Amino acid sequence: MSGHVLALCGGVGGAKLAFGLAQALGPDELTIVVNTGDDFTHLGLHVSPDIDTVAYTLAGLSDRERGWGLAGESWQFMDQLKRLGGEAWFNLGDRDLAMHVERTRRLAAGESLSQVTAALASALGIAHPIVPMSDEPVRTIVRTPDGELAFQRYFVGEQCRPVVTAIRFDGAAAAQPSAGFRAALERPDLAAVIVCPSNPYLSIDPILAAPGVRAALSAIGAPVVAVSPIVGGRAIKGPTAKLMTELGATPGVTAVVNHYRGLLGGLVVDEADREEAEALTVLGLPTLVTGAVMVSDEDRMRLARETLAFAHGLPPQRLRLAS
């Protein structure tokens, strides 16, 4: 397609579509803005899980069986850390650790997270820009009946078991969108914004929470197209469906649309959700029904191509559901 594409992306699911988009578009045609609400300081190191997942996926280095981290990873560091009585609830592979150590070193030397991310992605051979949503800290906190939990404590430490009653993004009100994010939003040739199939509550909402982002997305002419992370009422990966239930919604693509209401100009859903999609179309939201589960690289590239073509065919003035 002609024009620039802005992708909003969280971790594993979103990274798969980002990989497909990066195959379909040149480095100058795509900006991938990544959630940093999952970032945290662990063992004194700045860990950016979603940025690393996107980088490893785009570089073709991610482990597909485990679903996170690097392929061919080793665990000697963790093994010794356990022996030393260190904090062992969050696994850091030996090779992965280099990212966190080098990121932490560069941040301490005064580089911004955007600069660090660009340097590390470039070192991994990635040509497309991976941009943190903000250079300032935003920290996702979930509220549970037993109190608040920092995101990684909930996601990794507690394996998403606690019931979530609310989610907040600590620091979001003061965290300006990064320069790369703002520049992409302001491009006159912006042709589409793709909301990748990431968790709407935990991965995309932090991106939308930065000051001015929702307003900018409402003001641009280009369509905002979400690829549903829910297929047949279930999340492909992670706690999206569980969260929907806990927050009072019925897991399904309609819940995705309601969550993004006022923003979407189009929706991509899986064949499993054809019926629900047709109802949404009747309500005025253009939908693309296709295979939305990405297993192979071919799946990723096909879904990216189809999503781009769908976005390209949408009217310049977006139709929106009433908010």
Next chain:
Amino acid sequence: MSGHVLALCGGVGGAKLAFGLAQALGPDELTIVVNTGDDFTHLGLHVSPDIDTVAYTLAGLSDRERGWGLAGESWQFMDQLKRLGGEAWFNLGDRDLAMHVERTRRLAAGESLSQVTAALASALGIAHPIVPMSDEPVRTIVRTPDGELAFQRYFVGEQCRPVVTAIRFDGAAAAQPSAGFRAALERPDLAAVIVCPSNPYLSIDPILAAPGVRAALSAIGAPVVAVSPIVGGRAIKGPTAKLMTELGATPGVTAVVNHYRGLLGGLVVDEADREEAEALTVLGLPTLVTGAVMVSDEDRMRLARETLAFAHGLPPQRLRLAS
């Protein structure tokens, strides 16, 4: 022997004798004070090379072929760090890295280096106290014709190639001996101080540079016995002989004695240095001539036992060379 023994120790050579002393003495009978002038912050991590060498050696975990670090070490972290364009001149093994990360985390949490060292050594199963010479930073700096070099830049980065014209210990004047070091010096049952066969200039001098240490060693009744790191005019390991030449001395056990003049009550040297030792005895310094090259664990234990017996037989009021 009856009474407490204080060992002053640097890295590899000293650690071998410390291992032997730890086999000969119970945990309550030995305090091993270790040089921290080699410590440095690398990649944001607090690295204590001599403490780790002593800990790994006492725990039986050190790599004997390579001569430093852990046996069975892997290097995935370094490999990835190089790929990311990080600083790769100082090798950090995957398992070794756990020590630095956990040390740095504990220091940042407010623990003293003594507390951290005790906790990590205990986790490695070490019963004997390993005590940093000071909890405050001392940094060894070597002066060369091309300017000053931080110790690890000289030792690892430049492989000791530059000519050294002077050595200073940044921070030493303000760095109080650690509580464990002071307590050992003040023990009424202190029976001997063993200066391990470490580099006198780079490993032992920083320990002696802390305020009050030389005066305390001069005031105690127990003999100070050095085990020579020089055998037959050569260093068993490292730049001791090269440094002696550069600093104007003739490499040999006499240079060791001159370096420690005013402190020693006895000297242990290798068979190769019998002649020089006899001359020193005539001058009033008791010497023990034995096999001082430690290859096997048996060597370490034998040399430790012989050194302790030698120290035990020295007169309570030490004979000293005129300073």
